[in-house]
Amino acid sequence: MDKLDIKVLIKQVPNTSEVKIDPHTGTLMREGMESIINPDDLHAIEAALQLRDTHGGKVTAISMGPPQAKDVLREALGMGVDECILLTDRAFAGADTLATSYTLGKCVLRLGRFDLVIAGHQAIDGDTAQIGPQVAEFLGIPQVIRAIRLEIRGDGLLAERTAEEGTEIVKSTLPALVTVTKEANDPRYLFVPLLMAAFEEDAPIRVWGGNDIGADEAGTGLKGSPTRVRRTFTPSHNKKIERLNGMPADMARTLVERLRERKVI
Amino acid sequence: MAVWVKKSECVGCETCLDVCPIGAISMSEGIAVIGDKCNSCGACVESCPHGAIKSDASDRKADISAFKDVWVVAETRQGNIRSCTSELMGCGRGLADALGQRLCAVLAGKEVSSHAGAMAENGADIVYLMEDKGLEEGLALPYVRAITDAVLEKRPAVVLFAATPFGRELAPRVSRRLGVGLTADCTGLDIDPETKNLLQTRPAWGGNLMATIISPDTRPQMSTVRPGVMKALPAEPGRKAEVVQLKVNIKPEDQRLNIQELKKELYKHVNLTEARVIVSGGHGVESKDGFGLLEELAGLLGAEVAGTRIAVEEGWLTPDRQVGQTGKSVCPELYIACGISGAIQHSAGMMGSKTIVAINTDPAAPIFAIADIAIVEDLFKIVPELITALKMKEGEN
Numbered sequence: 001m002d003k004l005d006i007k008v009l010i011k012q013v014p015n016t017s018e019v020k021i022d023p024h025t026g027t028l029m030r031e032g033m034e035s036i037i038n039p040d041d042l043h044a045i046e047a048a049l050q051l052r053d054t055h056g057g058k059v060t061a062i063s064m065g066p067p068q069a070k071d072v073l074r075e076a077l078g079m080g081v082d083e084c085i086l087l088t089d090r091a092f093a094g095a096d097t098l099a100t101s102y103t104l105g106k107c108v109l110r111l112g113r114f115d116l117v118i119a120g121h122q123a124i125d126g127d128t129a130q131i132g133p134q135v136a137e138f139l140g141i142p143q144v145i146r147a148i149r150l151e152i153r154g155d156g157l158l159a160e161r162t163a164e165e166g167t168e169i170v171k172s173t174l175p176a177l178v179t180v181t182k183e184a185n186d187p188r189y190l191f192v193p194l195l196m197a198a199f200e201e202d203a204p205i206r207v208w209g210g211n212d213i214g215a216d217e218a219g220t221g222l223k224g225s226p227t228r229v230r231r232t233f234t235p236s237h238n239k240k241i242e243r244l245n246g247m248p249a250d251m252a253r254t255l256v257e258r259l260r261e262r263k264v265i
Numbered sequence: 266m267a268v269w270v271k272k273s274e275c276v277g278c279e280t281c282l283d284v285c286p287i288g289a290i291s292m293s294e295g296i297a298v299i300g301d302k303c304n305s306c307g308a309c310v311e312s313c314p315h316g317a318i319k320s321d322a323s324d325r326k327a328d329i330s331a332f333k334d335v336w337v338v339a340e341t342r343q344g345n346i347r348s349c350t351s352e353l354m355g356c357g358r359g360l361a362d363a364l365g366q367r368l369c370a371v372l373a374g375k376e377v378s379s380h381a382g383a384m385a386e387n388g389a390d391i392v393y394l395m396e397d398k399g400l401e402e403g404l405a406l407p408y409v410r411a412i413t414d415a416v417l418e419k420r421p422a423v424v425l426f427a428a429t430p431f432g433r434e435l436a437p438r439v440s441r442r443l444g445v446g447l448t449a450d451c452t453g454l455d456i457d458p459e460t461k462n463l464l465q466t467r468p469a470w471g472g473n474l475m476a477t478i479i480s481p482d483t484r485p486q487m488s489t490v491r492p493g494v495m496k497a498l499p500a501e502p503g504r505k506a507e508v509v510q511l512k513v514n515i516k517p518e519d520q521r522l523n524i525q526e527l528k529k530e531l532y533k534h535v536n537l538t539e540a541r542v543i544v545s546g547g548h549g550v551e552s553k554d555g556f557g558l559l560e561e562l563a564g565l566l567g568a569e570v571a572g573t574r575i576a577v578e579e580g581w582l583t584p585d586r587q588v589g590q591t592g593k594s595v596c597p598e599l600y601i602a603c604g605i606s607g608a609i610q611h612s613a614g615m616m617g618s619k620t621i622v623a624i625n626t627d628p629a630a631p632i633f634a635i636a637d638i639a640i641v642e643d644l645f646k647i648v649p650e651l652i653t654a655l656k657m658k659e660g661e662n
């Protein structure tokens with residue numbers, strides 16, 4: 001295989017392990033929430049860089065988001081990605097996965113020939129894991145989902161993916177789309193000189209809007225999104241709790257009794 | 266949004282010419298033509314006395330009544346129907362009844378016709394049967410072809426997939442090919458009594474929030490549904506369904522991916538989602554030896570052992586035994602949580618359990634908020650006593 005052209009899809013997400021919900025309104029408190037690169041996407045970048053380092057070629061990172069999503073692209077440059085596209089446009093706001101996959105897919109097509117698109121398996125804010133397969137479908141190419149190992153063999157792709165009862169080795173033609181999980185690799189550290197360069201005026205980050213990728217407004221953002229959030233609420237539980245008391249042996253005996261009463265053992 | 270003229274219905278009355286606020290419409294050979302200037306405002310769509318001007322917004326809305334029935338896409342594993350499919354049938358039956366429509370099982374695979382009867386007994390009114398040797402388990406593309414073609418032909422209102430790894434690989438491609446919405450990993454489905462829209466509820470923001478999603482203007486409405494959450498109906502022996510064979514047209518481009526090998530030795534197979542009793546452990550169990558104690562308890566209860574992500578990260582359990590948002594969703598009759606704090610990402614995967622017992626030294630642990638029976642005590646004192654108590658015959662204690 002000659003030099004590889006690889007696109008990586010990366011997303012800026014709020015750090016959901018720190019999510020705070022307003023107990024009164026049941027809504028998300030966005031204030032002070034830290035933005036990070038989606039964890040799986042670090043592994044997507046690493047997978048792309050490893051393939052490039054073996055076979056030569058170019059890695060382009062693409063992110064759709066608000067202007068501040070440039071931060072995650074800078075991080076990608078700091079890891080060694082060659083160039084970046086930030087897709088940002090008011091018309092992209094409010095996109096569900098269908099509209100997002102259309103926008104990302106249009107961008108990949110606009111960039112011309114490619115061998116591989118690598119995405120994270122799922123994003124921690126939405127947890128949908130839908131973007132990978134939807135972009136693959138938009139591009140009309142096969143997909144390997146939940147990959148943990150990638151290899152170029154001849155003119156095709158050999159990959160190991162996690163299945164429910166183990167792992168599977170699959171073979172695909174190229175171009176293909178791959179999503180990777182955390183088991184795939186250990187992402188490299190940021191290389192400080194590269195990161196510094198990413199903050200320079202001439203850093204290779206292009207900022208594109210809908211016109212630049214030839215996107216039809218009907219397909220992007222809220223307009224292109226068939227799904228709507230009708231309401232959000234905090235999960236609630238109204239259970240009667242029985243608290244057992246006494247010495248451990250007493251509690252154990254009472255528990256066995258209760259479980260027998262409930263006919264669960 | 267795009268606006269266009271359906272030529273066969275345009276009579277050349279020129280009403281739209283006057284209505285268009287920007288003069289984007291002209292006449293050509295007696296038929297209205299919408300020019301490049303059009304900004305899709307839709308004024309002409311409403312004004313046309315003959316309904317000859319269409320827009321994708323209005324078209325979607327007008328068309329949705331043509332979509333009927335609730336479909337469940339069955340999933341097989343080694344040729345057998347999976348339990349998540351029976352759960353979907355139970356849920357789909359309720360939705361179909363609420364809509365006053367039929368429940369249809371979509372059975373696609375190499376050789377699956379023998380399951381048609383079981384689908385009928387599980388509540389199907391119709392079984393759509395698609396058999397082809399190209400429909401190989403685990404390979405999404407041929408299934409995408411078969412299911413998309415069937416949807417385009419039959420026009421269901423709702424299509425449900427199990428949120429298994431395969432379902433979550435298949436459904437997004439189907440939704441993209443059809444250009445419709447898809448809601449991932451739903452834990453609740455209902456029909457809005459007024460609009461008849463499918464109300465799709467799922468955890469968001471790492472399980473901190475629940476969101477109800479609708480797809481009001483497009484059909485079919487599609488969801489993947491988390492296994493272990495919905496309840497299967499008891500099979501009705503002798504119940505019959507109409508079996509309809511559908512053609513499958515798999516193309517060469519659907520066969521660009523193939524499976525070379527399955528390496529099974531990685532995990533010992535445990536099917537947590539089907540377990541009746543689960544003994545689960547977290548950080549508080551402290552070691553692999555600690556889990557040995559839980560194994561002993563599980564052995565007496567005929568239970569499976571599971572745990573939190575921390576237990577998996579520590580290497581005390583294999584990843585297939587992780588319960589929670591990024592692990593398995595389970596709803597056993599009995600879930601015994603030992604040394605588990607009950608973080609939302611964990612409880613998201615086990616809240617549906619019928620009886621939850623929590624053993625934790627910290628009375629403020631969030632697990633107690635969802636427990637039925639609470640024991641605030643050291644698990645290393647309780648579990649051995651529990652083992653002793655269980656070893657005694659009923660009535661002896």
Ligand SMILES: Cc1cc2nc3c(=O)[nH]c(=O)nc-3n(C[C@H](O)[C@H](O)[C@H](O)COP(=O)(O)OP(=O)(O)OC[C@H]3O[C@@H](n4cnc5c(N)ncnc54)[C@H](O)[C@@H]3O)c2cc1C
Binds near residue numbers: 608626
């Ligand atoms: C995006 C994301 C996804 C995640 N997905 C999952 C997931 O799928 N599943 C999952 O489980 N977690 C998941 N987590 C992690 C989750 O947030 C928690 O960190 C984890 O569930 C905590 O595990 P734990 O209860 O074992 O540990 P801890 O929170 O450390 O709790 C241990 C508990 O044990 C008690 N304890 C200690 N010693 C004893 C003793 N001797 N006897 C009795 N009690 C004792 C302590 O009081 C404490 O409450 C996820 C996190 C993130 C950010």
Ligand SMILES: Nc1ncnc2c1ncn2[C@@H]1O[C@H](COP(=O)(O)O)[C@@H](O)[C@H]1O
Binds near residue numbers: 009
């Ligand atoms: N806005 C976006 N920009 C770039 N990549 C994205 C975007 N949204 C999702 N992705 C990619 O799709 C993966 C899965 O996201 P999701 O389907 O939302 O769980 C992520 O890990 C990213 O690789």
